Amino acid sequence: MACSALLASSAGCGRLLTTAPDAADLFDAPLPGLSPAEHAAFVAGDEQFGKAFAISEGLGPIFNNVSCASCHSGDGRGRPENALMRFSVLGDPAPHLGGPQLQDRAVPGAEPERLPAGVESSLRLPPPVFGMGLIEAVPVDSILVRADPGDLDGDGISGRPNLVSVPAFVPAHEPGGIGPALGRFGRKAQVSSLVQQTVDAYHQDIGLTTDFRPVENVNPLASRPTEGSDRVADPEVPARVVHSVVAYLRLLAAPAPGASTPRREQGQAAFARVGCASCHVPVLRTGPSATPALANREVRLYADLLLHDMGDGLADDRRDGDASGREWRTTPLWGLRVMRGFLNGDAFLLHDGRASTVEEAIRLHGGEAQAARDAFVALPADERAALLDFVESR
């Protein structure tokens, strides 16, 4: 009795004084097994990732949002309100038109961009940022071994790497720092390096110059001079802050999948049988790493990190590096289990968030995934439900 009362009161006290959510349910938890120094780097980077910039601190002159965290909810995916519009002309990023990204916000005195006529455009929902260090640590060979551009095995799944050029500002010692490099990040695997990803996000999304990109992004089609509207001398963000954010991204864990149940095991079997696992490869493995928490780990991301033709329905008809308008990098399925908890109960799936359920997203698959999609639709209802339960528990 006394023990029960003590437990009840401690539980009540916990609620009264707030309780920590389970790290397995979060997108912003650190990798397990980090050293105190790595924890310090993680905490410092977390602060920079969450830092919102005021206009008086350099935000803009044109931008999309005020911080990293304001696009990636809880470090997960974003909402349609945070979606970015990428555009280009025949594969050229079209900087003379304001490309490759539309900045539809502007500080007072500047002029936001409007989508120019005649360009190829693509709406992109901010992807999750957790687990990027694990993705980065997967050896190139482990990814390329699954590539089959000519579909020589005749299974209808090709899989192509996006070999990308690397901007000169990316240090050569950085993973993915020497081009052409294997693109791993972004909806079309158009980025090979976390440094590039971070620098470009500061530059394009928040309108902040860094030591790496020290020249302000302005609206080249503005009807009036707007250069004076930015209030802070460039560069606005020092290299150490960029490296701090990169370290944070590297050390972010992925949420744990849900517990295994008979129904989910049935769904997992169906997932493999209908062909989903051909692209959504359940497990990759990291190689050696200077960070022990990243070295030689199983990565349950359910993706092969290769480009696949997804058919007309999902095509954005916009080339991105080597990726065609019909190709998309296989989207990792990890984190779907807790996704709705960070999106106000909603789910925005696929590159532009058009699907609100996993089933809807599957039904929109085409191209190389057409056969798997059709096989899914043909499953008995209970098996289809089991497959969906499995996927939504990742």
Add this chain to the structure above:
Amino acid sequence: MRSCERGPSGRAARRAVRALLAGAIAVLAGANIAGGPGVGVARADDSLAAVPARPFVPGGFDDKPHLAGLFGRIAVGGYLEARAGWERQDGVTDELGIEVTRWNLLVSTRVRDRVEIFSEIEFEDGGEEATVELAQVDVRFAPAFSSRAGILLLPLGRFNLAHDAPRNEMVTRPAEAEALLGVALAQPGLGALGRIDRPAGARFTYEAYVVTGYHHGIITDSPEGTRLPAGRRNFEDANASPALVGRIEWSPRHDAVLGLSGYHGAYNVYRADGLPVDERRNVAVGVVDAEAPFGPIRWSGEAAIVEVEAPPALVGLFAERQAGAYLMASWRFGDHWVRSMPGSAFTLAARVEFVDFDRDLSGDSMRALALGLNFRPVPETVLKLGFERGETRDRFNNLSAFARLRLGVASYF
């Protein structure tokens, strides 16, 4: 021009203006005097030589327990606030610290019978930040009409007018006042105030000023979206466009009040060198406040709505509609329980509050329940123990829970 100023017609014009002013003052004064039995107070109260038994706002500019007596006309005092805090957010102890929150020096000077100067200098962060929070000169023509100029506390809600820590039953200020409106909110301005007394202790008061107003910082200096506190310090009128602020208060008896406040003004620079350089964008604020006892419990509260015209290219990121409110109940008990301190008493207090920083969005909000247990060894000094439990929501509507335990001490001197 010289002849106009010095000639017969100039003198006539000045006489006419004087006559008009005298008439206006007589009308205002007469309104008080001729209001019937019990209306107003004796003529002696018309003079600052007699300290009114009832302050204009309890806890406000004329209700500070100053140490008087310097050179006959000067009163000096102030207050000190210190607190220790323990804060836990989502199960993680976030902050554990001790701070001297503020040290305020209050000085008032009576210049003859009808002119008085009030000033307050606030030192925060160990003296790193020093602010003139109040520096006003009042000229009292009549109880119903005084002029005021200087750096003054904006009559935007009652809490801003009486926010001294020794008065506040909680360790923290209400979020509606501090995080939404920017209390303590003091700006240069000028205008008028007055009171019209009615029978049986009833009273109507008003304050109306032109002030420098909130400046563009509410957008440009605020990384989290529209925040009025980021644009509250506007000592040189950044846009050369004053704002209007005013408050009326009806008090049916000495211990109950109902107040209505309003603010309207442009916050951005829309004109420079006589040329239009931007669209004029306004801030409008409405506040209702009330305080009254019901049995042994004293209730007080305030509710505010804010409308901000955001630049078109920032709509969606920067809020255009905000709101907030708090309601507090306090119960005084234990008078004389501590025999060695005959004037001592305890107070139990509870406050519920919310602020919605963007009414067009699910999220970007906070709500909290605060509980306080206070001991006043003497009326001017309070030892406070406070506990707050609440939650904030970011712009994605993600919830973050917090708990705060604070120990505070505040005292006038």
